[in-house]
Amino acid sequence: MAKRDYYEVLGVKKGATEKEIKSAYRKLAKKYHPDTNPGDKTAEQLFKEVTEAYNILSDSEKRKLYDQFGMAAFDGSMGSDAGTSAGSDPFGAGGSYREYHYSSNGQNMDDIFGDLFGDMFHGGSFGGHFRSGFQDDDVFEYTKGKNVYSDINIEFEEAVFGCDKVLHFEGNAKQPLKVHIPAGIDEGQSVRLKGQGQNGGDLLLKVHVNEKAGYKRDGRDVYITESIPYTTAVLGGEARFKTLYGMVACKIPAGTQSGSKIRIKNKGIVSMNNPTVHGDEYVIIQIQVPRNVTGEERRILEELRKTQEHRSNMRGGVA
Numbered sequence: 001m002a003k004r005d006y007y008e009v010l011g012v013k014k015g016a017t018e019k020e021i022k023s024a025y026r027k028l029a030k031k032y033h034p035d036t037n038p039g040d041k042t043a044e045q046l047f048k049e050v051t052e053a054y055n056i057l058s059d060s061e062k063r064k065l066y067d068q069f070g071m072a073a074f075d076g077s078m079g080s081d082a083g084t085s086a087g088s089d090p091f092g093a094g095g096s097y098r099e100y101h102y103s104s105n106g107q108n109m110d111d112i113f114g115d116l117f118g119d120m121f122h123g124g125s126f127g128g129h130f131r132s133g134f135q136d137d138d139v140f141e142y143t144k145g146k147n148v149y150s151d152i153n154i155e156f157e158e159a160v161f162g163c164d165k166v167l168h169f170e171g172n173a174k175q176p177l178k179v180h181i182p183a184g185i186d187e188g189q190s191v192r193l194k195g196q197g198q199n200g201g202d203l204l205l206k207v208h209v210n211e212k213a214g215y216k217r218d219g220r221d222v223y224i225t226e227s228i229p230y231t232t233a234v235l236g237g238e239a240r241f242k243t244l245y246g247m248v249a250c251k252i253p254a255g256t257q258s259g260s261k262i263r264i265k266n267k268g269i270v271s272m273n274n275p276t277v278h279g280d281e282y283v284i285i286q287i288q289v290p291r292n293v294t295g296e297e298r299r300i301l302e303e304l305r306k307t308q309e310h311r312s313n314m315r316g317g318v319a
Contacts, residue, residue, distance in 0.1 A: 009053040022054075146197055150203065188208075221282060252285075
């Protein structure tokens, strides 16, 4: 199938300036790049097409030949008269679109792709030998830094209060890395170490927080379950509960039911963005039922039961 006109591919006029051609290519390369269209074969083909067009039109000598002879200047159909000047392959790879370095008119394409995709990939860039879903004969190679992704496990308290970790990478010539884990970090969040990836890219550590017995986290709030004596639940009183910051005395309202929640303000987890902001702790109440009672306790409880039964019968009679 005949190739489309390169000017048409980039959406520019034949007399377009170098700046207009570059601008058009940036827009289209960003739109069709495989990293922004994973698994999309149509976008992959369009990306190849716009890159091929840019590689010719951004080179003044190749563009001059293209304007004069069209694709015949590069497909070998004109013999050596034109082909020797431009090369029989616009990519310098025997016409097979094989591995090559992005370069055109003395300009390294790393700069263009750094501008195009730097923000999209959190300040990182693409890797040494970049292969993103292409076949062996469709490899693009450039040498910007590459972000490296890894995982780190920390304890519950380390996530709450923050900590410093020293990482050792097996087979890595680099010195051990010291990593600061900020207070308040949650499961699945990442810590970025700038410049510690490949070729100046970043290292991103995904944090996994180990569970702590008796504690459940929900954002900045934490939940614990505590038992109180049934007498305290009935009559009200005071109970002491553990928090991440030590023991705290709380008032228990009379008639507290099992499953009730007691809120302890500002005893949850600190905000990563504002150290003055904390979540809350919620204590889920369970009522302690004694397994054994003394004779005196049994007598009192029997009297209490009779009183409650009488009250229940009175309500039933009224009803």
